Amino acid sequence: MDRSMEPIIEVSGLHFRYASGKRDALDGIDLTIRRGEFVGVTGPSGAGKSTLCQCLKGIIPAGTFTGNVRVAGQDVKPRGPYMESSALVFQDPETQIIGLTVAEDLAFGPENLQRDPSQIRAAIPGYLKTVRLSGYEDAETYRLSGGQKQRLAIADALILLPDILILDEPTSELDPIGKDEVFEVVAALRRERAVTVVMVEHAAEQLAEMADRIILMDHGRIVADGPPDELYHGEGFFHRPDGERSPQVAQLLVALERDGLVDAARFTAREDEAVALLSEMLEARAGVPAGD
Amino acid sequence: MTSNGQRPDVAIDVDAITFRYEPKSPDVLHGVSLQIHHGEFVAMIGQNGAGKTTLAKTFNGLLKPTTGTVLAGGTDTRTASVGQLARSVGYVYQNPDHQIFAQRVRAEVAFGPNNLKLSEAEVAERVQEALELVDLADHADEFAFSLGRGQRQKLAVASVLAMRPPTLVVDEPTTGLDQKGAKGILDLLTRWNTHGRTIIVITHDMTLVAERVPRTVVVGGGRIIADGPTREVLSNQELLAEAFLRPPQVTRVAQRLARYGVASDALTVPELHAELSRVLRGAV
Numbered sequence: 001m002d003r004s005m006e007p008i009i010e011v012s013g014l015h016f017r018y019a020s021g022k023r024d025a026l027d028g029i030d031l032t033i034r035r036g037e038f039v040g041v042t043g044p045s046g047a048g049k050s051t052l053c054q055c056l057k058g059i060i061p062a063g064t065f066t067g068n069v070r071v072a073g074q075d076v077k078p079r080g081p082y083m084e085s086s087a088l089v090f091q092d093p094e095t096q097i098i099g100l101t102v103a104e105d106l107a108f109g110p111e112n113l114q115r116d117p118s119q120i121r122a123a124i125p126g127y128l129k130t131v132r133l134s135g136y137e138d139a140e141t142y143r144l145s146g147g148q149k150q151r152l153a154i155a156d157a158l159i160l161l162p163d164i165l166i167l168d169e170p171t172s173e174l175d176p177i178g179k180d181e182v183f184e185v186v187a188a189l190r191r192e193r194a195v196t197v198v199m200v201e202h203a204a205e206q207l208a209e210m211a212d213r214i215i216l217m218d219h220g221r222i223v224a225d226g227p228p229d230e231l232y233h234g235e236g237f238f239h240r241p242d243g244e245r246s247p248q249v250a251q252l253l254v255a256l257e258r259d260g261l262v263d264a265a266r267f268t269a270r271e272d273e274a275v276a277l278l279s280e281m282l283e284a285r286a287g288v289p290a291g292d
Numbered sequence: 293m294t295s296n297g298q299r300p301d302v303a304i305d306v307d308a309i310t311f312r313y314e315p316k317s318p319d320v321l322h323g324v325s326l327q328i329h330h331g332e333f334v335a336m337i338g339q340n341g342a343g344k345t346t347l348a349k350t351f352n353g354l355l356k357p358t359t360g361t362v363l364a365g366g367t368d369t370r371t372a373s374v375g376q377l378a379r380s381v382g383y384v385y386q387n388p389d390h391q392i393f394a395q396r397v398r399a400e401v402a403f404g405p406n407n408l409k410l411s412e413a414e415v416a417e418r419v420q421e422a423l424e425l426v427d428l429a430d431h432a433d434e435f436a437f438s439l440g441r442g443q444r445q446k447l448a449v450a451s452v453l454a455m456r457p458p459t460l461v462v463d464e465p466t467t468g469l470d471q472k473g474a475k476g477i478l479d480l481l482t483r484w485n486t487h488g489r490t491i492i493v494i495t496h497d498m499t500l501v502a503e504r505v506p507r508t509v510v511v512g513g514g515r516i517i518a519d520g521p522t523r524e525v526l527s528n529q530e531l532l533a534e535a536f537l538r539p540p541q542v543t544r545v546a547q548r549l550a551r552y553g554v555a556s557d558a559l560t561v562p563e564l565h566a567e568l569s570r571v572l573r574g575a576v
Contacts, residue, residue: 044470248541255565282552
């Protein structure tokens with residue numbers, strides 16, 4: 001990551017309103033993302049998360065778009081040119097999968113970018129293995145389960161070799177192990193190719209482990225932005241009955257902090273660190289003579 | 293509700309069933325037996341492809357067992373039509389878009405009760421009640437597909453509630469919903485359950501199961517590999533590993549702190565918070 005920290009996504013004063021919309025779906029977004037960062041995006045339904053993903057990808061829906069969006073040196077504009085630097089995994093894989101078979105679907109993207117067909121074919125098994133769909137080359141896409149479709153949609157994006165991977169709730173239909181696998185795929189991509197990742201996700205516990213930074217959106221605005229340990233510590237959005245869900249270890253440490261049992265400076269939203277902190281405290285406690 | 297009266301307390305009685313989708317395809321359920329009593333709130337958990345949805349679809353005759361029997365509200369599902377069974381067991385699909393077909397919200401909810409040949413007034417009353425229960429009464433005249441995902445999920449639940457089935461099966465009720473939407477659906481199911489209805493949820497969300505559901509059935513490889521009180525099931529590490537499942541984070545943390553005398557079966561954040569307060573303060 002320290003290879004270079006230059007901004008790869010720069011957004012300023014972005015407003016977007018759908019043609020049928022009564023209010024701005026994006027209401028003044030300012031955002032800088034550096035090369036190699038993993039940015040989690042969370043927030044309630046209707047906050048503008050999917051709309052932001054589409055604007056970052058340069059697929060701007062019908063409506064009014066104002067402001068500046070610059071991605072990998074290219075200005076995003078309505079009806080602008082295709083942006084090869086990024087790939088988007090849509091929230092609903094059905095809107096993305098168009099091939100009759102899995103192999104055809106995977107080949108469609110790179111073929112459209114006029115990449116070498118024999119190299120595309122040769123690459124397919126590797127991408128299927130990455131998303132645990134080995135041997136599914138000739139499977140008909142409409143027969144896949146929801147979880148399999150979601151994994152194919154991720155492979156569709158990976159095969160384009162993007163510098164920026166944008167994922168819109170890529171794990172919503174996956175079981176816990178399947179969710180972990182998606183996060184592992186993303187982690188491996190970052191290690192191998194320093195891919196920049198923007199991921200809309202409600203799985204707070206996994207985001208806390210993996211993301212460098214989390215953005216909380218509401219009503220078309222960015223209302224909080226920071227590293228997981230800072231964001232999930234804040235009381236404003238998370239630790240209240242109608243708030244967003246934070247990792248359970250964050251909830252636990254905030255509760256112990258309110259009791260005066262844990263030092264606020266030692267807050268963490270990550271499981272291993274929380275266990276280490278609590279173990280240390282429990283060990284210290286055991287060392288205190290009985291009757292104290 | 294029950295027609296034969298043999299086991300009036302049993303809402304769903306699955307007896308040694310197998311199931312295969314086509315005559316020559318392999319079995320996806322292998323000798324499953326399960327009884328769910330009236331008024332219970334049960335979770336079915338298991339990894340993708342474990343057979344949860346297939347099993348649940350036998351509860352109201354959407355799928356008929358290849359061998360063995362399923363009694364829904366006392367009726368053998370092989371002898372009754374899905375229309376008849378829908379009166380005793382309602383089924384809410386995982387993807388609301390696989391269920392919704394009417395243009396307008398009101399018409400979607402009225403479809404089921406209309407098929408029960410109820411009076412117009414009775415249908416109107418049930419539609420209103422169901423829409424109010426899911427907080428969609430203000431959207432009755434809108435286009436069903438113009439609703440957001442969370443609202444479509446609620447609409448799918450409402451159209452089943454309007455049938456007033458004593459038993460409700462809900463497949464992944466919170467997928468794709470934000471925290472507020474998920475809480476809304478769960479509060480609704482909990483409320484429905486306290487009114488005596490039987491609720492069965494299929495879910496990957498272990499936190500939901502831990503916080504809300506007293507009984508948990510683990511499905512793996514087309515079999516039931518565990519069935520018991522949620523606390524026992526979710527604190528059994530070997531069992532969950534076998535089913536490729538993980539307990540909620542707070543339970544994992546409790547287990548990792550067990551060597552310091554922390555009770556290892558906490559299911560919720562308040563439980564572990566209380567336990568840690570107790571141990572850290574040194575109270576006995």
